[in-house]
């Protein structure tokens with residue numbers, strides 16, 4: 001007799017190939033798999049070959065039986081480093097070609113309920129989705145405030161704001177509704193710091209922003225209580241917005257709450273140094289500054305030294321993540337500098353190449369976070385109640401750091417400067433002089449974050465709605 005039981009929904013995930021993108025999309029994929037969806041998670045080959053060895057695949061599949069990983073080319077030769085300026089121009093056409101092929105040859109198109117595509121490059125998924133009649137939801141891994149700002153890139157050009165006409169970086173930018181009194185030129189996404197409007201990366205973001213408007217819904221790793229004004233602005237572009245952040249905490253509540261084995265996806269592309277947790281165990285509460293600049297930012301030797309001296313001069317112990325690829329310069333000099341810093345840090349702090357960041361931020365010994373202001377880091381720090389100093393380098397980080405200091409008031413903004421005296425002062429301010437004031441606000445915001453992911457909280461409910469809405473696409 002024919003089996004008439006309805007098939008569970010099948011969702012294809014298409015993340016942009018970088019740690020800060022793969023991680024949140026994987027968390028959501030796990031959550032949907034946990035809700036009995038079938039999931040096909042498509043990484044670039046480059047990411048796939050780094051990610052899979054870090055996962056205990058048998059344990060993963062016993063936890064998520066209907067979850068499979070596939071890989072497709074990203075358009076670059078295998079051994080070329082994945083610099084953003086090389087990747088962005090190549091990835092769109094490579095992805096759409098590979099996705100079309102998969103949808104046809106793997107017979108995936110008939111079985112697919114929807115595609116959840118990374119909002120940084122939704123055009124490939126939207127193009128393929130429109131061809132095959134598959135709905136596409138865009139998961140933007142940025143904040144709502146930066147997502148809203150990015151939707152105004154063309155307007156910034158039309159109004160003559162970008163490229164900047166003079167060097168006054170403190171001039172307020174007044175043509176983005178809702179942000180008239182908040183963003184200065186220096187707070188715009190770094191892609192606005194261009195010489196001319198034909199800049200390929202700026203064009204990439206404008207084109208992909210337009211494609212995002214063709215998606216049937218927007219998913220954001222944020223929570224309503226934090227970004228309500230920006231979310232209501234975005235609602236004029238999207239009929240459906242699912243805010244499901246802080247996603248790492250929602251995932252911990254919903255997947256681990258049933259006492260199932262932990263999902264094995266925290267340290268995605270680098271091996272975590274668990275020794276730093278033991279080091280933290282022996283420190284007093286809220287005494288340590290955690291320093292981590294995410295997965296992409298790179299530093300000159302001078303910048304490394306300014307940070308190091310500033311941290312040491314502040315007198316606060318620090319735990320600093322320095323990725324092996326994060327110091328610029330070949331000829332072995334970066335390795336030498338790293339070894340020197342490690343040696344000179346003994347007794348003052350600890351340098352590791354990659355940390356279990358969520359665990360570190362949740363550790364009682366950590367009192368402050370010197371961060372680049374990547375959105376995952378801000379969500380993780382906010383949920384852990386750890387105040388921040390933001391030193392934004394690229395992309396959305398300029399907008400995020402402005403909101404951290406001026407709108408949410410849960411930290412300080414150290415934008416566009418890298419001097420030891422300023423690093424020292426900011427660390428002292430965060431850990432001493434301004435601590436009471438900042439912690440008062442942080443306490444409220446952290447509580448809101450915690451409530452949002454609890455059963456009945458805004459993000460918890462929004463995930464349920466997302467699950468129901470995707471399920472209803474199959475009927």
Ligand code: UDX
Pocket residue numbers: 018019020021023141142266267268292293294295296297321353354355356357358373374375376377378380394395396397
């Ligand atoms: C960048 C952007 O700036 C970010 O806003 C965007 O959403 C994604 O691309 P990235 O530089 O990787 O991301 O920063 P961030 O978003 O903060 O993500 C870094 C992730 O790596 C975090 O989830 C963090 O927990 C993790 N991490 C970082 C570790 O697990 N260990 C570390 O030692 C450092």
